[in-house]
Amino acid sequence: MIATIDIEFTVNGKPVRISVPPRMTLVDCLRDMLGLTGSHIGCEHGVCGACSVMLDRVPIRSCLMFAVQADGAAVTTVEGLEGPDGKLSPLQEAFWDCHAMQCGYCTPGMLVAAQGLLDENPTPTSAEIREAISSNLCRCTGYQQIVEAIQLAAQRMNEGVDHA
Amino acid sequence: MKAAEFEYFRPTTLDEACGLLADTGDDADRCLLAGGQTLVPMMAMRLARPTHLIDINRITELQGIRDLGGSVEIGAGTRQRAVEKDPITRRKLPLLAAALPHVGHHQTRNRGTVGGSIVLGDASAEIPLVALILNATLIIHRRDGRRETMADGFFEGPMMTALEPGDILTTIRFPVWDGTTGSAFHEVAPRKGDYALVSAGAQVALDANGTCIRAAIGVGGCAPTPLRLQAVEDALVGQRLTDALITQAIAPVPDLIDPESSVHASAAYRRRAAPQLVQRALLDALSEARP
Ligand SMILES: Cc1cc2nc3c(=O)[nH]c(=O)nc-3n(C[C@@H](O)[C@H](O)[C@H](O)COP(=O)(O)OP(=O)(O)OC[C@H]3O[C@@H](n4cnc5c(N)ncnc54)[C@H](O)[C@@H]3O)c2cc1C
Ligand code: FES
Ligand code: FES
Numbered sequence: 001m002i003a004t005i006d007i008e009f010t011v012n013g014k015p016v017r018i019s020v021p022p023r024m025t026l027v028d029c030l031r032d033m034l035g036l037t038g039s040h041i042g043c044e045h046g047v048c049g050a051c052s053v054m055l056d057r058v059p060i061r062s063c064l065m066f067a068v069q070a071d072g073a074a075v076t077t078v079e080g081l082e083g084p085d086g087k088l089s090p091l092q093e094a095f096w097d098c099h100a101m102q103c104g105y106c107t108p109g110m111l112v113a114a115q116g117l118l119d120e121n122p123t124p125t126s127a128e129i130r131e132a133i134s135s136n137l138c139r140c141t142g143y144q145q146i147v148e149a150i151q152l153a154a155q156r157m158n159e160g161v162d163h164a
Numbered sequence: 165m166k167a168a169e170f171e172y173f174r175p176t177t178l179d180e181a182c183g184l185l186a187d188t189g190d191d192a193d194r195c196l197l198a199g200g201q202t203l204v205p206m207m208a209m210r211l212a213r214p215t216h217l218i219d220i221n222r223i224t225e226l227q228g229i230r231d232l233g234g235s236v237e238i239g240a241g242t243r244q245r246a247v248e249k250d251p252i253t254r255r256k257l258p259l260l261a262a263a264l265p266h267v268g269h270h271q272t273r274n275r276g277t278v279g280g281s282i283v284l285g286d287a288s289a290e291i292p293l294v295a296l297i298l299n300a301t302l303i304i305h306r307r308d309g310r311r312e313t314m315a316d317g318f319f320e321g322p323m324m325t326a327l328e329p330g331d332i333l334t335t336i337r338f339p340v341w342d343g344t345t346g347s348a349f350h351e352v353a354p355r356k357g358d359y360a361l362v363s364a365g366a367q368v369a370l371d372a373n374g375t376c377i378r379a380a381i382g383v384g385g386c387a388p389t390p391l392r393l394q395a396v397e398d399a400l401v402g403q404r405l406t407d408a409l410i411t412q413a414i415a416p417v418p419d420l421i422d423p424e425s426s427v428h429a430s431a432a433y434r435r436r437a438a439p440q441l442v443q444r445a446l447l448d449a450l451s452e453a454r455p
Contacts, residue, residue: 022172044165045205064204134356135269
């Protein structure tokens with residue numbers, strides 16, 4: 001047995017100290033050790049995007065990183081996208097309004113990918129949205145409502161309107 | 165789909181990493197971990213089972229982009245997305261900047277490194293192809309020394325390079341062309357972000373009269389390694405580039421390449437696509453070079 005390694009990082013703003021086996025992926029650590037089951041596991045080898053989380057503010061695939069590598073980093077999962085008052089974020093709200101999900105398996109990853117895009121580019125074109133979510137597979141929706149939801153979120157955020 | 169057990173090391177200096185990698189004498193399988201975008205899936209599928217994983221992500225010597233005037237040096241550990249967004253890359257290495265958006269997705273480029281891609285040396289990968297077209301210098305360290313080698317000759321076969329066990333690729337030095345230059349990169353892939361079925365990159369330099377004084381052209385997915393098309397370059401240099409001349413120059417491309425068939429594209433398809441993509445890249449490079 002290989003010894004576990006102590007790491008410290010923040011998850012959704014909260015400091016975490018934990019001891020992990022080196023081979024444990026970040027997504028397994030988030031789900032199994034921290035109980036944050038919002039990040040999903042689809043393929044476990046980097047092709048589906050269901051496990052997307054933010055690492056130091058940019059979206060990455062958490063099945064392609066070992067948890068030990070997150071030592072010192074700031075991780076945000078889909079659970080961390082909501083407002084401090086527990087209200088849905090404008091992006092989450094827009095997914096709701098546009099019916100941008102069916103089974104919901106891809107949704108956490110889609111939200112993280114889309115939030116990463118909007119953080120960097122508040123006024124994305126439809127082509128830029130498609131590019132940003134090209135990394136995330138959805139078997140249900142055909143993507144159209146997801147693109148529309150991201151467009152709607154961008155529009156609302158730029159207008160500064162609160163639609164809750 | 166879980167990696168086998170390994171011991172984890174996280175050196176913070178290049179010396180330390182070279183030492184850890186060189187430390188043999190047992191039957192340990194030592195492996196560097198860069199962006200993990202290829203290695204971690206291989207470990208999950210147990211196609212790779214290193215016993216000692218040496219994480220090079222915290223080594224600052226491997227990070228960064230340095231403008232040296234006539235060349236630009238990129239640390240092997242620099243993230244692909246950082247290079248893509250960097251103003252120096254965009255201004256001085258437009259061919260690399262044009263190729264990077266084709267490498268996977270935002271998310272994989274946020275982790276994947278320039279050096280990791282070159283070390284893998286996939287014949288369909290964009291970064292090795294650009295390194296070959298521009299004939300970048302690869303700077304390699306190991307415990308007992310440092311050497312430089314050219315990208316031309318580095319890619320030896322399918323996923324095989326001139327890197328030796330114990331070597332760490334530390335820096336890639338890309339030459340910067342001066343004068344009136346243009347470049348372009350095109351590929352066909354089954355879906356956005358997939359490895360290319362066929363790709364082509366071209367960079368040309370023109371003199372004041374519009375005569376081509378330098379051309380560098382290469383294709384991916386057309387041979388066991390990325391491939392430079394010297395014969396096409398030779399047909400262009402010294403000439404005024406017209407559409408007719410370019411059509412003539414690309415005519416031999418199907419005979420210069422040695423593609424294989426895969427489930428996604430037959431060798432015959434690749435033979436047809438390659439000259440088209442080379443032509444497109446050349447025409448775009450030319451129109452970028454012309455004021
Ligand atoms: C969904 C998806 C799509 C992708 N699409 C593409 C694509 O279209 N085109 C493309 O080119 N790639 C693509 N890739 C792979 C690309 O993202 C990888 O980044 C790249 O191939 C490897 O770089 P890395 O930094 O992740 O290396 P790692 O996976 O960490 O390492 C790869 C290998 O290189 C070795 N290594 C790494 N760095 C060094 C170094 N400095 N010195 C010596 N050895 C080293 C490692 O030991 C390992 O054997 C894709 C990956 C995914 C998951
Ligand atoms: S589970 Fe991570 S990309 Fe599919
Ligand atoms: S909603 Fe079912 S996979 Fe996207």
